[in-house]
Amino acid sequence: MSDRPAPKAATAAAPPASNEAPPARRIAAQAAFEVRSIVRNGEQLLLSVLVPVGVLIALSTTRILDAVGADPQAGPRVDVATAGVLGLAIASTAFAGQAIATAFERRYGVLRQLATTPLGAGGLVLGKLIAVCAVVASQFALIFAIAAALGFSAHVSVPGVLLAGVLGTASLVSLALLMAGTLRAEATLAGANIVWVLMAGAGGILIAPPGLWGQITAILPFGALGDAMRAAVLAGTIDWPALAVMAIWAVLGVAGCRAWFSFDGR
């Protein structure tokens, strides 16, 4: 009888080395691609740059704000307009732009294809979020530059603007993706534009609505974004309740996406 040890039981060999790029490189590549897509898309540029800039100039140089009942004690017209237009710029890029673009990417199978690559769903969302933040940062720089030329004089809370910007972007991107990932592309196109127009007109982004409607918009993400921007730009303070509202909407949006988002839009 042999005294050699019994052969070990066979176990499965390791899989071959995977070819995925490191996570940071994948997400950076996706963010860069998204930024290029936004910049190349004429409709998105119109929505993200020309409309906010046009609104800023119009509200700063005419009496529209007085006519629509803006609080005259809040500050000079250009300061009030700047605060509102910063929120409008986020709503344009993070909500309307992303909802429409993502809905059509879903329709054409782009999301399904990306889901099969090492990028995955998480990388896709992070890439979009970073791209939107980058575009919003550019919008802010442009808006502040034009506002300065128009006589902007408020003492801004930089942390307040940054917190409002990040939480506003996160909440609106999550809601945009929820819309794009659950509705048909045409329904998203119509719905996102209608919501954007309603919120820009009466949702508390540009000016704080009075009375009960103002209390209602304060707990909606668009109104909370407007409140937080006004606090940071006009009063130089941080509106923590408004930031909390946006954070809650961001969590709700992410939870909704996790539950209902479908990559397949056929």
Next chain:
Amino acid sequence: MSPVPPPQPLDIRDLRVDFGRIRAVDGVSLSAEPGRVLALLGPNGAGKSTTIAAAVGMLRPAGGSVRIFGLDPRTAHPRTAGLTGVMLQDGGLPMASRPLAALTHLSRLYADPLPVGPLAERLGITAFAGRSIRRLSGGQRQRVALAAALIGRPRLVFLDEPTAGLDPQAALAVAEVIGELRADGVAVVLTTHDMADAQTLADEVTVVDHGRVIAHGTVAELIAAHAPGGAVTSELRIVMRAEPGSPGPDSALLDALAQLGPLDADGREVRIRADFDAARLAAAARALADAGVRPAVFSLAERSLGDVFLDLTGRSLR
């Protein structure tokens, strides 16, 4: 010590996928081996694309298991995706991008991608590289989608209808690429409605229908296993003339032809499966002559994968 078995590129066992109350995939088991092409065939709605979607982790199975090189694609996603290339049926390409920009972007998701230029050259993409994907023809988009599936040097490739809409030259190039993948040891899972492609390219064939595997084997095994009489591999096809006054197949003629082998009659067309030698062919011709019938078509062909497929899944429209 026992040799360590390498993990299979794809191992699907008893896969079940539900869409609401509808069971789209019902107990499918299949595997793909390195350097071999598995053709996954089935009528529209049979469950092929759903099986692929579950295999790459895009759908949550209701039951069963999927392993890519021993890993669960739903929990080991970046690793399995780094080993896998997927060409989707609908392309999945960003419409506003140009082909090379889209491929360059995808290449950045991989640590060691194929160089975009030579790959685009190989698939004839550079000829239309200046146009946005929105403006490409269906066949051109197919070629870009194939390049997208190959850019990450995959060890397992899913190709969903890779030759649909391609002109013969492009289809030939795709067939050559599949051959190169096989030679490089890549496991290829090919779904197609083109039976000639499947017969030419596939090492093994799995036929699914109504979400279940109904046949599996090599092309030769399937033809032998699903032919009446076991070894019978030929089919005589007779189509009667449609002119007025030209007699169709009456019952006496059909009875005479049925003496030669199992017979399917459908209108003016008759198919007889048998091991046709010269005597049997002469008997068929004699039966037609005795009945005064001069057929429009009288052809003998080897049984093909397409014949087997139609026998297995039926000839009626779904």
